[in-house]
Amino acid sequence: MSAARLILEQLELGPMMNFVYIVGCEQTRQAAAIDPAWDVKTILATARRLDLHLHHILLTHAHPDHINGLEELLDATDATVYVNAEELDYMREMAPRYQVPIGFLDRRAQNFRAVVDNDEILIGEIPVRVLHTPGHTPGSQCFLAGKNLFAGDTLFIDACGRVDLPGSDPAKMWWSLNRRLRALDDDLVLYPGHSYGGRSSTLGDQKRTNPYMQFESADQFARAMGMGM
Numbered sequence: 111m112s113a114a115r116l117i118l119e120q121l122e123l124g125p126m127m128n129f130v131y132i133v134g135c136e137q138t139r140q141a142a143a144i145d146p147a148w149d150v151k152t153i154l155a156t157a158r159r160l161d162l163h164l165h166h167i168l169l170t171h172a173h174p175d176h177i178n179g180l181e182e183l184l185d186a187t188d189a190t191v192y193v194n195a196e197e198l199d200y201m202r203e204m205a206p207r208y209q210v211p212i213g214f215l216d217r218r219a220q221n222f223r224a225v226v227d228n229d230e231i232l233i234g235e236i237p238v239r240v241l242h243t244p245g246h247t248p249g250s251q252c253f254l255a256g257k258n259l260f261a262g263d264t265l266f267i268d269a270c271g272r273v274d275l276p277g278s279d280p281a282k283m284w285w286s287l288n289r290r291l292r293a294l295d296d297d298l299v300l301y302p303g304h305s306y307g308g309r310s311s312t313l314g315d316q317k318r319t320n321p322y323m324q325f326e327s328a329d330q331f332a333r334a335m336g337m338g339m
């Protein structure tokens with residue numbers, strides 16, 4: 111029995127160099143869009159070109175530059191949305207501040223599934239593991255599919271997401287980067303949420319070169335981020 115083959119497409123969309131990903135199952139042609147934003151027409155056209163059906167939407171977190179295409183994509187696909195349990199409240203809380211219309215959260219409530227750490231999501235026959243990695247936001251999460259790690263704004267190539275925003279927590283970010291992600295295999299391929307510093311890397315390279323993965327304590331990390339605790 112061979113494992114189902116994974117199809118992966120990386121799209122750089124919008125003015126903030128966001129990466130949107132399409133992850134599909136070759137056997138069943140089911141697919142997920144990760145962080146749908148900026149240009150839903152291109153996301154839909156890419157899925158069509160790859161002969162994939164977007165049954166799932168995975169959210170690494172709820173900042174507007176990662177979800178501003180969510181409502182439109184939901185209306186086009188009726189997909190199931192997987193969001194961390196801790197991010198749902200944050201999304202409602204932040205909506206007025208970021209002027210994000212989220213009436214669709216109630217209108218589309220039946221489409222949303224709250225997930226927690228280590229949950230498994232099936233995209234066709236492809237298992238995707240949820241890694242809750244708080245710090246950038248309370249419900250930030252990474253997705254592990256095969257050897258591919260989709261890290262949102264937790265881990266960038268030689269950088270990390272901001273920890274000075276409402277809902278950010280530098281101590282949790284330290285743990286996520288220096289304990290949780292550092293414990294994963296070196297041969298994982300890192301796919302970040304923005305194209306700062308390139309399109310992909312390996313986790314082994316990041317353990318060696320990423321300055322934010324070199325801290326022994328949360329306290330040191332916070333000081334280096336300019337935020338004494």
Ligand SMILES: [Zn+2]
Nearest residue numbers: 171173246263
């Ligand atoms: Zn963000």
